[in-house]
Amino acid sequence: MFDGLGLLANGISHFLNPISLFNIVWATLLGIVIGALPGLTATMGVALLVTLTYKMAPDQAILVLMCIYSGAIYGGSRTAILLAIPGTPASAATTLDGHPLALQGKAGLAMGLATTSSALGTIIGIVALALIAPLLAEAALKFGTYEFFWLALFGVIISGQLTAMDDPLKGYMAGILGLLVAMVGMETLHAHQRFTFGIASLGGGVDLIPAMVGAFGFAEILGVMKRTAQARIVSSSDRVVPKLGEVFKYWKTIIRSGLIGTFVGIVPGVGEDVGAWASYAAAKRASKEPHMFGRGSQEGLIAAETGNSSVVPGAMIPTLTLALPGSAAAAVLIAAMFIHGIRPGPLLMTESPETLYQIVAVLLFSTLAILVLGLTLTKPLLTVLSVPRERLMAVVYVLCVVGSFAITQRLFDVYVMVGFGIAGFILREMKFPMAPLVLGIILGDLLDLNLRRGLLLTNGDPSPFFTRPISAVICGVIVVTILMSIPAVSKRVRALLPSARAQSPGQG
Amino acid sequence: MVEQSPDAAPLPPADEAVPPAMIKADLAAGLFFVVLAAATLFGSWTMDRLEARRINPMTAPGLVPGLLSAALLVCGVILTLRSLRTPAPEGWRDLGRAIVSSGAQRAGAVLVLTLVYSLVLVGLLPFWLATGVFVFAFVLVFEAWLAAPRHPLLRTLPWAFGLAVVTAAVVTLVFERLFLVRLP
Known part of the structure; x- marks a missing residue:
């Protein structure tokens, strides 16, 4: 415990120098701008910026990417409030109450509440990250080949289930598709080339960064340019810095939403949007004025913003300790960490325990930056919103090309980006979620290698996959998740539950 | 769970x-x-x-x-x-x-422009020139032709040209000089 506090102090002092502080400020500001611009999402921003951090020292590179990530998740709220368009999918729930507040002439109040509740949400998540991650890392040291196989499968299944709530089948299909993409190239157990069709560039498999830039960058450009309508900006004149009472009146909502967001963040591949919707719904259920939700409820706005911001640190928990990305942007962070020689996973706490606390420190600094920048730069951020997307998207596509080319300097990666962009656009138009797809690409190797390594260890006997206690539990959870997503089964189970509840008081 | x-x-x-x-x-x-x-x-x-x-x-x-x-x-x-x-x-x-809606046509236009840029122009022309041509064409197509209402050509042209020059110059200089990344 005290070791942890010492390491945290080290982490904070590690970044107390002019260069780091400068990087924190510009990266957070860039993140906020990326988040505020409709059509630029957090995942896309992080994926495009990996190129820029390529030549930086590892700690500074991770610092910049983390600041971009948390800045962008916050920045989306600005657009949601003033334009009624979520700047990133994470702030879709913010639109519901943020925009009505702006229409009532309380745009400043809405922006102030969004800023403070984002900061508070991140802090709740940071505390959870600092407390849970070391414990989870220690527990994960007991995980063997069998457990990691199930964890990889669990990650893809749960992400498929929760990112496509109304049609989990499509979520699963996206996840399987991602896993299949990961099968392309050299497999590591016997060094055999799979599905390369004689193309030498495919030998190393499909790189995650170009695939992500395609699926979250190019696909987004196609989606944004497809729409014709442009929204109008609501002007604001009231004060932006909120009174403390206005925020802390809803302290229960803040803590509840922060915890829900952190939990959603921990679940692999389920990101900020789900965190925001889940805490919004919970706040509505617990609220004394549920009828105000959707009509400019300050409580609803606080719930959505606390919920999505606390996902960011929460998502780092499985990312750092298990190398299971907690969100789509965290998947890019894993790829970036590997580029810079940091290996996330159970060994992180033994190999470089300072990394975890440095990330905690970075998140604290970026929260401070969000608070200061968000409350002061109201006017400049307003001009950002008026950039026409025709001009913006042309430049963004150039960055997509450069971003996917620059890492390994081959045109093949640009073709991968284009391919994933087109496929991603079509899949998204057909309501297939993207997060399970990228999770599949990153977890495919883990799943494949651990299944076959396990079978090699037991000489072909699959029973340890089902008899080891942790394996059995994860396997059980996967089976229940899949069964409950079948409408016929879940209907029957739900039919049983209320009747059981109805019977019990009678019996008691 | x-x-x-x-x-x-x-x-x-x-x-x-x-x-x-x-x-x-x-x-x-x-x-x-x-x-x-x-x-x-x-x-x-x-x-x-x-x-x-x-x-x-x-x-x-x-x-x-x-x-x-x-x-x-x-x-x-x-x-x-x-x-x-x-x-x-x-x-x-x-x-x-x-599939034939105006939205899909706009997406199709993006597709044509981006594919010509990344599959044909990059590699054929120097990167800065290819980028400039792409940005110019992109802004022109979406502001003066596919927009509703269309912007007057004389107002769009300087913007498209200016943005093309700035993007080509900044991207090329920043990546080649500052980040030492070779461009296609």
Whole structure:
């Protein structure tokens, strides 16, 4: 415990120098701008910026990417409030109450509440990250080949289930598709080339960064340019810095939403949007004025913003300790960490325990930056919103090309980006979620290698996959998740539950 | 663990009824995935099992792709059957209309511009020139032609030209001089 506090102090002092502080400020500001611009999402921003951090020292590179990530998740709220368009999918729930507040002439109040509740949400998540991650890392040291196989499968299944709530089948299909993409190239157990069709560039498999830039960058450009309508900006004149009472009146909502967001963040591949919707719904259920939700409820706005911001640190928990990305942007962070020689996973706490606390420190600094920048730069951020997307998207596509080319300097990666962009656009138009797809690409190797390594260890006997206690539990959870997503089964189970509840008081 | 969490249940307010066009699109997607999965399954089954190297047959390289494509096949069949059984009056006509809608045409225009840029111009022209041409064409097409209302050409031209020059110069200088990345 005290070791942890010492390491945290080290982490904070590690970044107390002019260069780091400068990087924190510009990266957070860039993140906020990326988040505020409709059509630029957090995942896309992080994926495009990996190129820029390529030549930086590892700690500074991770610092910049983390600041971009948390800045962008916050920045989306600005657009949601003033334009009624979520700047990133994470702030879709913010639109519901943020925009009505702006229409009532309380745009400043809405922006102030969004800023403070984002900061508070991140802090709740940071505390959870600092407390849970070391414990989870220690527990994960007991995980063997069998457990990691199930964890990889669990990650893809749960992400498929929760990112496509109304049609989990499509979520699963996206996840399987991602896993299949990961099968392309050299497999590591016997060094055999799979599905390369004689193309030498495919030998190393499909790189995650170009695939992500395609699926979250190019696909987004196609989606944004497809729409014709442009929204109008609501002007604001009231004060932006909120009174403390206005925020802390809803302290229960803040803590509840922060915890829900952190939990959603921990679940692999389920990101900020789900965190925001889940805490919004919970706040509505617990609220004394549920009828105000959707009509400019300050409580609803606080719930959505606390919920999505606390996902960011929460998502780092499985990312750092298990190398299971907690969100789509965290998947890019894993790829970036590997580029810079940091290996996330159970060994992180033994190999470089300072990394975890440095990330905690970075998140604290970026929260401070969000608070200061968000409350002061109201006017400049307003001009950002008026950039026409025709001009913006042309430049963004150039960055997509450069971003996917620059890492390994081959045109093949640009073709991968284009391919994933087109496929991603079509899949998204057909309501297939993207997060399970990228999770599949990153977890495919883990799943494949651990299944076959396990079978090699037991000489072909699959029973340890089902008899080891942790394996059995994860396997059980996967089976229940899949069964409950079948409408016929879940209907029957739900039919049983209320009747059981109805019977019990009678019996008691 | 997670499915018991009541908080994770409600998601964006979604329309209950699936539009007929989407059902037909699902049918097409289902059939596509069935074919894709069957091809991958065949590829995994016929993949070299490295018997000459006496590896354990349960660790053959084709095992996991085979299992995954079998799972995808099952999902594809379910999606196909589900969309066949759901009535979708005039679904095909709606889907056709969606494919030739103005939105889809705009996406098509983006596709043509970006593909010409990244597959033809990059590599053929110097990177800065290719980028300039692309940005100029992109802004011009979407502001002076596909916008509603269209912007007057004389007002768009200077913007398009200026942005093209600035983007080409800044991207090339920043990446080649500052980040020392070789550009295509």
